[in-house]
Amino acid sequence: MRNKQNDLYFNMFIDIHTHNTTDDDNVLAIINLKCHEPFPTKEGLYSVGIHPWDVSEHSQTELFSLCPHLPNKQIVAIGEIGLDKISDSDWTLQNAVFETQIKMANAVQKPIIIHCVKAYNELLGFKGLMETPAIIHGFRGKPQLMKSLCNAGFYFSYGQKFNEETLKETPADRLFLETDDANTTIQTIYQQVAEAKRCEVSFLEQMIETNFRKIIQQR
Numbered sequence: 033m034r035n036k037q038n039d040l041y042f043n044m045f046i047d048i049h050t051h052n053t054t055d056d057d058n059v060l061a062i063i064n065l066k067c068h069e070p071f072p073t074k075e076g077l078y079s080v081g082i083h084p085w086d087v088s089e090h091s092q093t094e095l096f097s098l099c100p101h102l103p104n105k106q107i108v109a110i111g112e113i114g115l116d117k118i119s120d121s122d123w124t125l126q127n128a129v130f131e132t133q134i135k136m137a138n139a140v141q142k143p144i145i146i147h148c149v150k151a152y153n154e155l156l157g158f159k160g161l162m163e164t165p166a167i168i169h170g171f172r173g174k175p176q177l178m179k180s181l182c183n184a185g186f187y188f189s190y191g192q193k194f195n196e197e198t199l200k201e202t203p204a205d206r207l208f209l210e211t212d213d214a215n216t217t218i219q220t221i222y223q224q225v226a227e228a229k230r231c232e233v234s235f236l237e238q239m240i241e242t243n244f245r246k247i248i249q250q251r
């Protein structure tokens with residue numbers, strides 16, 4: 033059994049955002065927890081936060097109770113958090129809860145994992161407030177949108193469905209991969225992305241591990 037908390041995970045497949053647990057020793061995953069879920073005692077890396085679909089008038093209280101847990105080393109990111117214009121959640125509340133969580137991430141200096149649907153202008157408006165790296169997960173936008181977000185400093189995570197052109201143009205130093213809630217393995221995603229990018233899986237492994245170390249480790 034490899035110790036995933038230490039720096040002994042060369043050549044591992046990194047799943048930057050998933051809702052599933054895995055027992056695969058070759059996979060290093062950031063498992064997403066909902067704010068009210070009990071904190072697992074199991075070894076592993078986690079992200080925690082309030083999804084824009086789940087915002088309510090209780091969100092700020094929930095976040096207040098979450099604060100003391102955020103310095104925990106197993107929580108490596110705040111997420112998934114963000115903005116979703118298609119969701120029924122109150123828009124004003126979404127913005128307020130997103131802002132609070134960005135500030136919480138700033139306070140503990142941990143990156144954020146973003147869910148964004150049809151709200152990229154608004155997301156760009158929040159960028160100035162973000163003091164830690166921000167990964168847009170499940171990105172499916174067109175190349176032009178990726179470029180403006182890239183210029184603003186965002187990172188991108190690609191899952192089962194992606195725009196092939198966008199993926200090809202995404203700089204390697206801004207790239208992550210994920211399974212999210214898909215019924216697939218992260219190895220399959222690496223394979224699909226390697227084919228689309230016409231590169232070796234081992235190249236992706238190297239790049240993503242470098243990115244991971246740069247923004248997730250040692251915070």
Ligand SMILES: [Zn+2]
Pocket residue numbers: 049050051064112212213
């Ligand atoms: Zn997700």
